[in-house]
Amino acid sequence: MSRPALRIALTLAALIVVLAIVSLMVGPAGLSPRAALAGLFSGEGPAGIIVRDIRLPRTLLAVLIGATLGLSGAALQGLLRNPLAEPALFGAPQAAAAAAAAVIAFGFAPVTSFAIPVAGILGATISIAGLVAIAGRRASLTVTLLAGLALASFAGAMTALILNLAPNPFIALEIAFWLLGSLEDRSSDHLLIAAPFMVASWVVLSTQAAAFRALTLGEDAAASLGADVARTRIMVVIGVALGVGAAVAVAGAVGFVGLVAPHLVRRAVGSDPARVMLPAALAGAALVLAADIAIRLGPSAVEIKLGVVTALIGVPIFLSMIFRERRLLEGAAS
Amino acid sequence: MSALSARNVTVSIGTKQIVRDATLGLDAGELVTLVGPNGAGKTTLMRALAGLVPAQGSIALADKPLGSLSPRERARAISYLPQGHVFHWPMSVESIVMLGRAPHGDAFSSSSPDDRAAVAKAMATTETEMFAERAVTTLSGGEKARVALARALATQAPVLLADEPTAALDPRHQLVVMELLRNAARSGNAILAIMHDLTLAARYAERVLVMHEGRIVAEGPPAEALAPERLAAVFGIEAMTLEVSGKRVPIAGRAL
16 A cells, blocks of 8 residues: 555544544433443443443444445446445435335334345346446546436336335335434444445455556456456445445445545545545445444434435535536546 | 467357358468458457457467466467557656556566667657647547557557558548557568458458358458448448559449
8 A cells, every 4th residue: 555545544443543542422311422432441330331232323324334435436437437326326225125115014024124135236227237238348537427316216216116005104204214314313223234334345345456546547458458357347346335225224224424524535635546445434334433423413403314414415525526627527528 | 470360250240140261361461451340340350350259160379279368378379459549647748658568568567678678669650649648538539549559569469450540530541540550560461451441441451351140251452352342232332443552452343
């Protein structure tokens, strides 16, 4: 790893540690930092339960989910050679949420069963595989974005269908939760069902780093350099679907982290799509952790949902990226 | 023995035969140009030679069938420069040229002294050292073409396949790129270049291949392969002949 990339990675890792400590300190219970620390280490009394069973899983989930989403965005961008690629734009989280909500709504499985992430992963697979298949070899920007629009609309239609068919009003609330995204009241059970899939997604995606770098020359040149582009495409579909599906299964649709995290680190580490991956994962973790802390510190009586916050941060950045690269995009649209 | 040889190569996409029965050989030390009207199948033939599309018939590198090589072995033997000099990310010129070394290292090792020497040599040959640190996307068309060529040369593969290396370049840069290719051939590479400019194709090549409707219809020294009757039949142009630095080259006169 190059020196600036290493420095950025270490800085971000330190930031995550600091944010994680803050995350363990804040919450509606109003524990003093000292009580919270004592609770964390002893595990005794109400403070122990609050910190170990409520705040710790929430903190760890924020880190894992943020890292997964940041890495997924970086990988999808590497494959499609496009800084605007982001799973949420293509309806992947929505599709995963629809699938996960359907499983719960129609009573196929309890909320903390492995069936939920599996359903989420299947939903995300349909969306990502559809996108990669439609975008095709040349991955032209126009086709990619139109395909994404169609898939996002399809995911929306599926969600509406589930709402439509839902046997009782409780399910409508459940689906609203999935679509907003939140880490509130997540337990170590949630951590346990999602973490294996997220770690698997990291492994799958990081094996493709060299291929992403070669793909900057286009698919033919990458293949001529020995990259197996068809395999890379499949691995990205699998990796992103595993990660996004599992993240959504426990936290609902948290979007735009995959867009914002790589964008933020690219300024510091450059555009090499392989070199962006680790810093993007770390930045994603810091971002989700910070957003989840901000939610808990906010004055609102009703907790603002995590997916709402990341979208409110992400969409303006997305728009500014489009605005800045408009000239470039117009050139690439042909 | 040819560095690269193809015998009766046929490439079909769907039910359509794009390349039919192409047979050719490419020797170390020669620059061969491949010309033909749009849609003649030149790019498809070149992609087949590079092992990027499945083809019927036999393609061999020195004495080994292309299909018997692993993708990395093939990548070390054939360097392929696609049309258009595409660079999707604003990576530094040096890291782009370093991509040419990908078939030599593995994903986890950083560059070896050999890699750095090959990159330095390729950049010196193409005179791209002065923008080593610049983002490749900020370069002009002529500069990008040289960087793309540097990337292809850095692999130090015995065979170089270049698809329209002079397209979209101004006259001076067309000459610069052709000189670079000729020098690379003189230093031992076997080079096949697809060209649209018949004048340049004739001027720099030892041999010219002419493709028409998927077939190789002529092969030989430029004066022979690009004779006026053939240019009339294949390209539908009336050509005139000029003498440029001791070589007789065709220029398109008018459409027939």
